[in-house]
Amino acid sequence: MLKSLMKSKLFWPIVILVIILLINLFFDRGFFQIEVRNGRLAGSLVDILNRGAPLMLISIGMTLVIATKGIDLGVGSVIALSGAIAATTVADASEGSLAPLFAAIALAIFVCMVAGAWNGFLVSRIGVQPIVATLILMVAGRGVAQLVTQGQITTVYYDPYTFIGGGYLLGLPFSIFIVVAVLLLALFVTRKTAMGLFIESVGSNPEASRLSGINSKNILMMVYIFSGFCAAIGGLILSSNVASADGNNAGLWYELDAILAVVIGGTSLMGGRFYLMGTIIGALIIQSLTTTIYSIGIPPETNMVVKAIVVLIVCLLQSPEFRSKVFGSFKAKKAVESEDDKGVTLS
Amino acid sequence: MKEQAPRLVMEGIDKEFPGVKALSNVNLTLYPGEVHALMGENGAGKSTLIKVLTGVYTIDKGTVTYEGKDIHVKSPHDAQDMGITTVYQEVNLCTNLSVTENIFIGREIMKNGRIKWKEMNKRAVELLKRLNLDIDVTKLLSSYSVAIQQMVAIARSLNVSAKVLILDEPTSSLDRDEVKQLFAVINKLKSEGMAIVFVSHFLEQVYEISDRITVLRNGEWVGEYAIEDLPRLELVGKMIGKELNEMSSISKERKSSVKGEAILHAQNLSKKGRIEPYDLELHKGEIVGLAGLLGSGRTELARLLFGADKADTGELKISGNKKVLKTPKQAIANRIAFCSEDRKAEGIIPELTIRENMILAMQGMYGWFKYISKKRQMEIADEYTKLLNINPPNPEQLIKNLSGGNQQKVMLARWLITNPEVLILDEPTRGIDIGAKTEIMKLMVKLSGEGMSILFISGELEEILRTCDRIAVLRDRKKVSEIVNKDHQTQHEVMTEMAGGV
Structure with a gap:
């Protein structure tokens, strides 16, 4: 029972997440407390979920891209672009009507999906390597975002806009609902239709997939568009949180955190199998790490180093090779287990 | 010593x-x-x-x-x-x-x-x-x-x-x-x-x-x-x-005369630098062999029939209708299947299970909305694992863990599941043992008996002679002749053509 549990791809990420949370408990006895304040749930755990929402969203999109052996470096810029477009749209809106809100959301999502389609086009139709293709948007997207905001930080004085990132529904932050909705959508499309199979097969062996009658170009196109979609929503939440749009700094380095979350979650950068739930846990690990570093009072200047060390440990624990080397010496049984991860040819 | x-x-x-x-x-x-x-x-x-x-x-x-x-x-x-x-x-x-x-x-x-x-x-x-x-x-x-x-x-x-x-x-x-x-x-x-x-x-x-x-x-x-x-x-x-006496007992009763309209009829099909223009007909229930030395253009010829490469010239008729095949997807829609010689690069999806590898082509036909239910997938996988005697008989095993011969059988299953009219097998017996070779050849004969047309490419002339009704011989990227497989003379004829006539 425990053995099969440990073999699950989710086992180690969950263990790490739990450890990080327990460390918090050690420093702050009230860490796990959740109380009702003004009819809203409040507490550190809720905060982590709320603050981690944009990263979770972007990582969901990134997971599918990485599963096709690709990578999307443009998501950080798309976040800025999304925020810039939405904020500019609602900047002068009057409070009375909700129409500007929906217009802003629709426009932001549309433009960002077009940006995703551009990535998909470069990768699938022109054959540019994903890292190069998306690098273009990484630079250009931020530029366009700044053009949209005319180089200024656009401040929004339209209250409904702040609901996306700051609102509450049924006592929970609204952003959590958004994450759940997008996650369910992704899970449905990849597990209840053949999309997941196609993504994995294209990522694992594109030529064999083509010869099996799968239109790998369209699959690639779709995952990049979906990544754009996820980044758009993440951008809306981030921009709505601060009721402004900053073309220069919004979503900075998000692409790297998202890639990290995907890898921690067990999806290989070599493409193939992907694990959406693993990615969610990966994103939560990163978010709780950030929260922890602030809450237990590690000096800000050592922030990055601490984070790097923890990430290193996480990645090492993830690797079956590393585990069998370290724990294998006194637990011979485990070494055998890791053997079948590597793949055994019987002939 | x-x-x-x-x-x-x-x-x-x-x-x-x-x-x-x-x-x-x-x-x-x-x-x-x-x-x-x-x-x-x-x-x-x-x-x-x-x-x-x-x-x-x-x-x-x-x-x-x-x-x-x-x-x-x-x-x-x-x-x-x-x-x-x-x-x-x-x-x-x-x-x-x-x-x-x-x-x-x-x-x-x-x-x-x-x-x-x-x-x-x-x-x-x-x-x-x-x-x-x-x-x-x-x-x-x-x-x-x-x-x-x-x-x-x-x-x-x-x-x-x-x-x-x-x-x-x-x-x-x-x-x-x-x-x-x-x-x-x-x-x-x-x-x-x-x-x-x-x-x-x-x-x-x-x-x-x-x-x-x-x-x-x-x-x-x-x-x-x-x-x-x-x-x-x-x-x-x-x-x-x-x-083992089974090897020799494969030989089926060959159809003495070719009849009816061709299922697949290629005229003047070619691709520059790969294969010279060729004509080829494939009738219902017929096994046609492609013989030739390595690099003679066998694979290249077959790839044009499957849309794996796009032809430069010529036309292709499928059941009498003119068709242009630009992608494998179109060929599959016309019920043509192609089992590539390069299993590692063009066949298996290493990260996926036997089951997923098997149903891939069929799911490709259905598109991504019509998902074959897990239950149905299991049934199919179990059926073909048994039928083709795949070892290990566990459809949830990753295909990369299988031996070459068993991977080949999974590839065969992938195409048989799509129930094709034309099955193109490019070196299906390469790198696998005699037992599996015999099984595959027997299966070919059985399938052709049920009306499937098969284009069989093999470097082993013996295999071709044993199973095929007609043999097309290629040399230097050109189809040089077509020989009806009838008696002991055939082998000599084919080899002469392969080596360069005279």
């Missing part, structure tokens, strides 16, 4: 993988200056034995004595340092590096921390000269044919001062002349005192080159024989564990 001390003795080797006993009590003795054939069906444990010897896997039980000393090989690198090197079945080289780099990878000639390119290139040329190969070693490996890549792989192992050379299916992608060349090299190395392990499914080649044979079956040691004491039929019997 026998008076000499053995160079390598493996005794009582056991190796177990989760759920599978891959080797049990296996022995292997190698003498200097001999070619030792290792024979067995798929899953007999040949690859595992080799991997155990070269340190890819650890040994569970048993001893290895090398030049009189007990050894424990910890890694392939370790094995190479001792002088035990392997050239694997599927060439494991880096095609994006130069020939020199491939030969010296990990063992570059260095001086003061810098690589001495001139010296390395010179050495590379010398090494390849030993193999009678004269090529530009600074060019990328990918610019050379698979056969030359194979030679480079051998050259790499010669670079290490090897005392034991293991050749795992070295001839499976070589044509006749290249095999001759390889055998010349093997004989030369043998005379220099090297112990060579030769793994091959080609019986003729085994009998041509080997001195002794060790036979394995189902991970167990069957015996060790001098080549002259073991006639072919007996060897085959030992390999599959029963007397």
Whole structure:
């Protein structure tokens, strides 16, 4: 029972997440407390979920891209672009009507999906390597975002806009609902239709997939568009949180955190199998790490180093090779287990 | 020879993988200056034995004595340092590096921390000269044919001062002349005192080159024989564990005359630089063979019929209707299936399970919205695992863990599930054992009896003669003739055409 549990791809990420949370408990006895304040749930755990929402969203999109052996470096810029477009749209809106809100959301999502389609086009139709293709948007997207905001930080004085990132529904932050909705959508499309199979097969062996009658170009196109979609929503939440749009700094380095979350979650950068739930846990690990570093009072200047060390440990624990080397010496049984991860040819 | 001390003795080797006993009590003795054939069906444990010897896997039980000393090989690198090197079945080289780099990878000639390119290139040329190969070693490996890549792989192992050379299916992608060349090299190395392990499914080649044979079956040691004491039929019997007369009984009643409209009718089809314009007709229930030497354009011809490559000229009629096939997807929609010769690159999806690999083409037909339910997938996978006798019989196993022959069967299943009218099989029997070959050929005959039309490509003429109604012969990227397979004369005719007429 425990053995099969440990073999699950989710086992180690969950263990790490739990450890990080327990460390918090050690420093702050009230860490796990959740109380009702003004009819809203409040507490550190809720905060982590709320603050981690944009990263979770972007990582969901990134997971599918990485599963096709690709990578999307443009998501950080798309976040800025999304925020810039939405904020500019609602900047002068009057409070009375909700129409500007929906217009802003629709426009932001549309433009960002077009940006995703551009990535998909470069990768699938022109054959540019994903890292190069998306690098273009990484630079250009931020530029366009700044053009949209005319180089200024656009401040929004339209209250409904702040609901996306700051609102509450049924006592929970609204952003959590958004994450759940997008996650369910992704899970449905990849597990209840053949999309997941196609993504994995294209990522694992594109030529064999083509010869099996799968239109790998369209699959690639779709995952990049979906990544754009996820980044758009993440951008809306981030921009709505601060009721402004900053073309220069919004979503900075998000692409790297998202890639990290995907890898921690067990999806290989070599493409193939992907694990959406693993990615969610990966994103939560990163978010709780950030929260922890602030809450237990590690000096800000050592922030990055601490984070790097923890990430290193996480990645090492993830690797079956590393585990069998370290724990294998006194637990011979485990070494055998890791053997079948590597793949055994019987002939 | 026998008076000499053995160079390598493996005794009582056991190796177990989760759920599978891959080797049990296996022995292997190698003498200097001999070619030792290792024979067995798929899953007999040949690859595992080799991997155990070269340190890819650890040994569970048993001893290895090398030049009189007990050894424990910890890694392939370790094995190479001792002088035990392997050239694997599927060439494991880096095609994006130069020939020199491939030969010296990990063992570059260095001086003061810098690589001495001139010296390395010179050495590379010398090494390849030993193999009678004269090529530009600074060019990328990918610019050379698979056969030359194979030679480079051998050259790499010669670079290490090897005392034991293991050749795992070295001839499976070589044509006749290249095999001759390889055998010349093997004989030369043998005379220099090297112990060579030769793994091959080609019986003729085994009998041509080997001195002794060790036979394995189902991970167990069957015996060790001098080549002259073991006639072919007996060897085959030992390999599959029963007397085999089935091979010859495959031959079906051939259709005496071609009738009806062609299911597939290619006229003047061609692709520049790949295959000259050709005509070809395929009728219902007919097996047509494509014969020709390696590089004669067999695969290229077939790829045009499947839309894997786009034709430059000509037209294709399917059941009398003109069709243009731009992608495999269109061909599949027209109920054509194509099982590629390059299983690793164009066939299997390594990260996926047997089940997922099987249903892939069918799901591709349905598109991504009409998902075949898990339950239905299981049923299909179970059915075909049984039908094709796939081992292990667990559809949830990842396909990369299967042996070559079983992977091939999964590929066959992938296409049979789509219920095609035309099945194109490109070297379906390459690199797999006699038992599986026979199964596949029997299946072909059965399917054609049920009305499926099959285009069968094989480098082994015998297989084609045994199964096909008609044989199209290719030479130098051109279809040169078409011969009805009728009597003993056919073989002679086909071979004459293959070799160049006259």
